[in-house]
Amino acid sequence: EIVLTQSPGTLSLSPGERATLSCRASQSVSSSYLAWYQQKPGQAPRLLIYGASSRATGIPDRFSGSGSGTDFTLTISRLEPEDFAVYYCQQYGSSWYTFGQGTKLEIK
Amino acid sequence: EVQLVQSGAEVKKPGESLRISCKGSGYSFTSYWISWVRQMPGKGLEWMGRIDPSDSYTNYSPSFQGHVTISADKSISTAYLQWSSLKASDTAMYYCARLGYYDTGDAFDIWGQGTMVTVSS
Numbered sequence: 001e002i003v004l005t006q007s008p009g010t011l012s013l014s015p016g017e018r019a020t021l022s023c024r025a026s027q028s029v030s031s032s033y034l035a036w037y038q039q040k041p042g043q044a045p046r047l048l049i050y051g052a053s054s055r056a057t058g059i060p061d062r063f064s065g066s067g068s069g070t071d072f073t074l075t076i077s078r079l080e081p082e083d084f085a086v087y088y089c090q091q092y093g094s095s096w097y098t099f100g101q102g103t104k105l106e107i108k
Numbered sequence: 109e110v111q112l113v114q115s116g117a118e119v120k121k122p123g124e125s126l127r128i129s130c131k132g133s134g135y136s137f138t139s140y141w142i143s144w145v146r147q148m149p150g151k152g153l154e155w156m157g158r159i160d161p162s163d164s165y166t167n168y169s170p171s172f173q174g175h176v177t178i179s180a181d182k183s184i185s186t187a188y189l190q191w192s193s194l195k196a197s198d199t200a201m202y203y204c205a206r207l208g209y210y211d212t213g214d215a216f217d218i219w220g221q222g223t224m225v226t227v228s229s
Contacts, residue, residue: 001170032213037153044203044219045145045153051213088153090215096169097143097155 002027002093004100012108019076021103023089028069033092036065036074039102040085048087049074081107110134112142112204112220119226120194127190128223130204137185138162141207143216144178144189148200158207159187194227201225 003026013019023034031052037045047056049065052072062077076083084107089100115129130142143158157168161180168178180187187204201222208217 030213035213035215037216039153044222045205045216046219047208047215047217050208050210050215050217054210054212056215056217090153090155092214095167097158099153099155102152 001096002029002091002098004089004091004098006087006089006100006103008103009101010104010106012106013079014108015079015081017079019074019079019083019105021074021076021087021105023067023072023074023100025070025072025091029072029091029093031068034065034067034072035090037088037090038083038085039088045088076105079105110206110218112206112218114202114204114220114223117224117226119228121229122193122195122227124194124227125190125192126194126225127188128202128225130187130189130220132185132187132206135206138182140209142180142187143205143207144176144187145203145205145216146172146200147203147222153203156189156202161185161187194225196227196229198225199227 005024007022034052036049039045053065064075086102088102113131138161144156146154156172159166159178161182177190203222204220205216206218
């Protein structure tokens with residue numbers, strides 16, 4: 001089973017700042033099967049990035065994904081108040097899916 | 109509008125059985141796999157398993173194999189998650205999610221609103 005480890009656990013930043021979230025896999029992941037989700041309190045997760053770097057429909061271009069192999073990054077170029085939430089990476093491999101434990105992005 | 113609509117919150121006692129549902133609309137239900145995802149209170153997301161609604165082929169996470177059953181009725185565009193004997197540790201929010209296919213990869217692109225299951229004596 002591929003384990004995804006996200007860091008940091010909590011990231012405290014101010015609106016307007018740049019956020020960099022990391023997702024590291026225990027073994028190599030196909031970029032086609034690496035995605036990022038945003039979850040706000042009381043809401044279902046929302047797809048942000050698929051294929052490691054492609055933005056989902058309606059996602060602002062301040063969100064970007066990058067990486068390959070075992071190291072992937074979600075970057076939010078300039079934080080808006082609505083971006084403070086929990087972010088999860090997710091991968092598919094060996095017939096099942098796994099999620100990272102999440103990074104909470106909080107207002108500083 | 110493409111959407112997944114889940115059944116309402118449930119409160120059950122340990123040992124009881126339960127089936128929750130997830131109805132797809134606005135798209136061809138049999139063309140996309142449906143997965144179920146658990147979120148225990150204050151915790152992260154856990155993938156439980158998936159079903160191909162076109163033929164009801166399923167596969168499960170090893171963590172959930174044998175503990176739950178995933179099924180689907182394509183005639184009514186509905187997927188199900190079922191327990192035969194609930195435990196207190198099954199208390200969680202359960203989401204269904206559609207696996208979308210894109211030119212550069214696939215991901216869970218449509219999510220249901222979630223069904224809260226509470227198991228308590």
